[in-house]
Amino acid sequence: MNQFLRGLSSTQQVGALFVIVFGILVVVSVTAFLFTFREQAGGHDEAWHAELKNFRKLLRTSWFMVVVFWMAWAAGDTAATVLFAVMAFFALREFITLSPTRRGDHRSLVLAFFVVLPIQFWLAATEHFDLFTVFIPVYVFLAIPVVSALAGDTQRFLERNAKLQWGIVVCIYGMSHVPALLLLDFRSYQGKGAFLVFFLVFVVQTCMLVQHIATRRLKRPPSAPQVSKSFNWSSWMLGMGAGSLAGGVLSFIPPFKPGQALAMAFVACAAGSMGHLVMKALKRDRGVTAWGQRGISVTGANGLLDRVDALCFAAPIFFHSARWYFGA
Amino acid sequence: MLAKLMSLFLLALVRVLTGAQARWYGCPPKAEQRIYFANHQSHADLVMIWAALPEELRSITRPIAAKDYWTKSAFKQWITTAVFNAIYVDRGKNWGQTPISQGTDVPLEAPDDGQANLESDPDFSDPLQPLIDALEHGDSLIIFPEGTRGNAEEPQPFKAGLYNLAQKFPQAVLVPAWIDNIQRVMPKGEVVPVPILCSVTFGAPIRLEAGEERRAFLDRARQAVIALREV
Numbered sequence: 001m002n003q004f005l006r007g008l009s010s011t012q013q014v015g016a017l018f019v020i021v022f023g024i025l026v027v028v029s030v031t032a033f034l035f036t037f038r039e040q041a042g043g044h045d046e047a048w049h050a051e052l053k054n055f056r057k058l059l060r061t062s063w064f065m066v067v068v069f070w071m072a073w074a075a076g077d078t079a080a081t082v083l084f085a086v087m088a089f090f091a092l093r094e095f096i097t098l099s100p101t102r103r104g105d106h107r108s109l110v111l112a113f114f115v116v117l118p119i120q121f122w123l124a125a126t127e128h129f130d131l132f133t134v135f136i137p138v139y140v141f142l143a144i145p146v147v148s149a150l151a152g153d154t155q156r157f158l159e160r161n162a163k164l165q166w167g168i169v170v171c172i173y174g175m176s177h178v179p180a181l182l183l184l185d186f187r188s189y190q191g192k193g194a195f196l197v198f199f200l201v202f203v204v205q206t207c208m209l210v211q212h213i214a215t216r217r218l219k220r221p222p223s224a225p226q227v228s229k230s231f232n233w234s235s236w237m238l239g240m241g242a243g244s245l246a247g248g249v250l251s252f253i254p255p256f257k258p259g260q261a262l263a264m265a266f267v268a269c270a271a272g273s274m275g276h277l278v279m280k281a282l283k284r285d286r287g288v289t290a291w292g293q294r295g296i297s298v299t300g301a302n303g304l305l306d307r308v309d310a311l312c313f314a315a316p317i318f319f320h321s322a323r324w325y326f327g328a
Numbered sequence: 329m330l331a332k333l334m335s336l337f338l339l340a341l342v343r344v345l346t347g348a349q350a351r352w353y354g355c356p357p358k359a360e361q362r363i364y365f366a367n368h369q370s371h372a373d374l375v376m377i378w379a380a381l382p383e384e385l386r387s388i389t390r391p392i393a394a395k396d397y398w399t400k401s402a403f404k405q406w407i408t409t410a411v412f413n414a415i416y417v418d419r420g421k422n423w424g425q426t427p428i429s430q431g432t433d434v435p436l437e438a439p440d441d442g443q444a445n446l447e448s449d450p451d452f453s454d455p456l457q458p459l460i461d462a463l464e465h466g467d468s469l470i471i472f473p474e475g476t477r478g479n480a481e482e483p484q485p486f487k488a489g490l491y492n493l494a495q496k497f498p499q500a501v502l503v504p505a506w507i508d509n510i511q512r513v514m515p516k517g518e519v520v521p522v523p524i525l526c527s528v529t530f531g532a533p534i535r536l537e538a539g540e541e542r543r544a545f546l547d548r549a550r551q552a553v554i555a556l557r558e559v
Contacts, residue, residue: 089523093347097525103515109522 014194017250018070021202025063032056051216058212061307062205069201072182073194078125081179085121087308089113092171094305098286099163104153108144108164116140117172124180132180133320136173141165170279171305174312177319184323196322199250199261200268204314206246207269208276211239227281236273243269255326268318275313279305331410338411342379346513346526350380353559354532355503357382361468363497364389364530365490366505367483367553368472371397372521376510377470378412380528387413390462391470394419415458419475456489463497470505473549477516483553486546494536494545504531504549506556529556 035052068087072080096109116136123132145161181200182193214235223232247265251258342348350357366377374391381389393414399405408414454460459469471493473486494502509526534552536545 093523093525096523097509101512106515106518106522110520113523114520 014073014198017195017198017202018066018073021066022070025059025066029059029063032059054216055213058209062209064307065201065205065311069197072179073197077179077182077193080182081121081125084175084179085117087304088117088121088172088175091175091305091308091312092117092167094303095167095171096164098283099167101160101164102153102155104151105148105160105164107151108147108161111144111147112164112168112172116168120172120176121179124176124183127183129180129184129323132176136168140168144168166282170309170312174316175308177315178311181315181319181322184319196318199247199256199265200314200318201311202250203243203247203265203268204272204310207239207243207273208310209239210242211235211273214238224277227284228277231277231280239273240266240269260325264318264322267321268314271317272310272314276310278313279309334407335411338375339379342375345521345523346376346379346510348376348379349525349527350382351527351529351559353529353556355501355530357385357530359384359388360501361463361466361497361499362389362501362503362533363463363468363490363493364470364503364505365473365486365549365553366470366507366528368474368477369507369511370477370514370516372510372514373472373477373507374412374414374470376507376526377505377528385468388466389468389470390415392417392459392472415462415469417458418455456492459489459493460496463493463500468500469493473546483550486550488542488546490549491536491542491545498536501533502535502549503533504552504556505529506531506553506559508557529559531556531559 032052032055036056068083072083075083092113101109120132120135123129123135144164145157148157148161148164178197178200181196184193184196212230215230215232218232218235220232220234222229223236244262244266247268248258248262250256250265251261256264339348364377366373371394374393378386378389378391391412391414393408393412393416395416395418397404398408398414399416408416459471462469471490473490474484475487475489476484478484490502493500506529507526508529509524512522512524513526514521531552534549
């Protein structure tokens, strides 16, 4: 099996991976769907009911992510970059909606949405990775407060700017590393970008899913109850273990060797799950439980940030550690 | 043809920038004769509520546009007439009545007196007349009873136009609406809009009760709009 997979071309390998993942999703979804019949006939209690519903919600997120990445992979590099740029746009829109901005921030917001976002994704698409890495942390970091200061509104200046900077880093900078991974060329393995993106999403999503299930099963007291009612260290460790193992299993495709794949998966899972926790704290600060507008999903774009936040944190860290370690 | 393309373009633009989410809380979207009345914070309110209505209602619902602003350039005029099918209202005419101020007990002029005074003016035309024509024609209306755009958190006191219309057309259903966030998309004096999610919340219809006074009705209507902010 291993030899056979290694013998395939990289396109075939990634294609095979998508077939496997879609297969797993179909099996799990059908099973979960069949369970919904059973709960009505049997004497299952309310908690079981709610748990299944929650799990199916998570499953829908997984479907959404996998379909998006499949589309990105199938449509080619340029289309993928545009797709992620659009996702960053909608994610930032959600972020800004819930951050109180003042009239003086208008020009900074225009800058963020219509200048910074296109430039960052253009840098990714054209593989200017050196500028791509420093553009937001160095240049934009300075440019945004300058524009705000010129607007002349000093009320809560630091707070407003910090929020805007945060939105830009998470939604634009974080998200732009996903198409950047697609284009990252390792010295000896051309066209492995799609596999890296797949690897990243697969391990992070596995980690989140296992962590979620473990939380439901173990019923441990939350470790940071102010931030999240569900987060606790034991289920986090289970999730990390599962995510890292999933990474190790995927090591049949180069560039990773099993040990390296395990380590990279560990890094990605840690960044993703911790990023998710940070975003939860942010949501609590704003007094909401989800980024979707007041929990009502009609426009389709609502709650996008809830789905991609772990990825936004994991992607830059994964990208830079891969680049640093493998010298790509 | 051009107007159709423009309306499609505007709809796409508004959806990308704001989501243009319509939340029907007190009543379903229904093709009956209605007067939607909403808070007014930006010139984009008009576009927002137009985009939030479903396609079928958009064609029979006519928004009110401030004449001085929306006829300033040929393009603005074209867009309000051809795309939004708007009705121009002359804000300078003060809607025929003095605004109803809250909290003060200054005796209010009876509407008839106000009309009589103005009618002696040779240039007089009732500013509500285009609205009355449209309602007689069977169209629904979108009006902003504050008259001007407010900057404060709370909407300004409502002007009497809504009361007069409700009196003349008791069969028209009065639907309150709250437009949320739109002033952040394009504050006064800015040219480029920024993407921020907005919503329009439609509430339960109110009625003009028999014998209800003008001021009491207008305050109640204003409260109905404000109440939707927290829904």
